Amino acid sequence: MPQSKNKLSAAERKALKELLTRRRAVLSGDVNTMQDNTLKKSVSAASGDLSTVPYHMADVGTDNFEHEFTLGLIENEEEELREIDAAIERLNSGTFGLCESCQKPIPKSRLKIVPFARLCIECKKDEENGRPA
Numbered sequence: 418m419p420q421s422k423n424k425l426s427a428a429e430r431k432a433l434k435e436l437l438t439r440r441r442a443v444l445s446g447d448v449n450t451m452q453d454n455t456l457k458k459s460v461s462a463a464s465g466d467l468s469t470v471p472y473h474m475a476d477v478g479t480d481n482f483e484h485e486f487t488l489g490l491i492e493n494e495e496e497e498l499r500e501i502d503a504a505i506e507r508l509n510s511g512t513f514g515l516c517e518s519c520q521k522p523i524p525k526s527r528l529k530i531v532p533f534a535r536l537c538i539e540c541k542k543d544e545e546n547g548r549p550a
């Protein structure tokens with residue numbers, strides 16, 4: 418499998434970083450600040466246009482949707498926060514998207530569902546089967 422297929426573009430890394438940063442803010446209870454900023458921005462940009470304001474409400478649905486996938490991977494929000502922090506660090510250091518166990522690129526399709534994944538699916542399975550990779 419050609420590695421280039423799995424290589425994240427700068428835009429994809431940026432999008433993932435934003436996703437992780439936002440998720441982090443939600444988990445750490447820092448949403449109010451973000452919502453304030455969004456409100457101020459949208460009000461000053463176009464008063465009456467509230468299309469960007471209720472994004473956090475849409476997020477509630479997204480969250481539930483995401484949890485369908487992340488169930489079993491993350492035990493609690495604190496752990497998820499740590500994973501997100503680690504993922505952001507990997508994004509900054511350029512090691513993001515590589516399996517920590519076998520060093521192979523983690524498929525993009527997996528990163529899109531679990532952006533903070535450290536392990537590829539095979540290594541994750543091994544880990545869950547109790548075989549430390």
Ligand SMILES: [Zn+2]
Nearest residue numbers: 516519537540
């Ligand atoms: Zn692996």
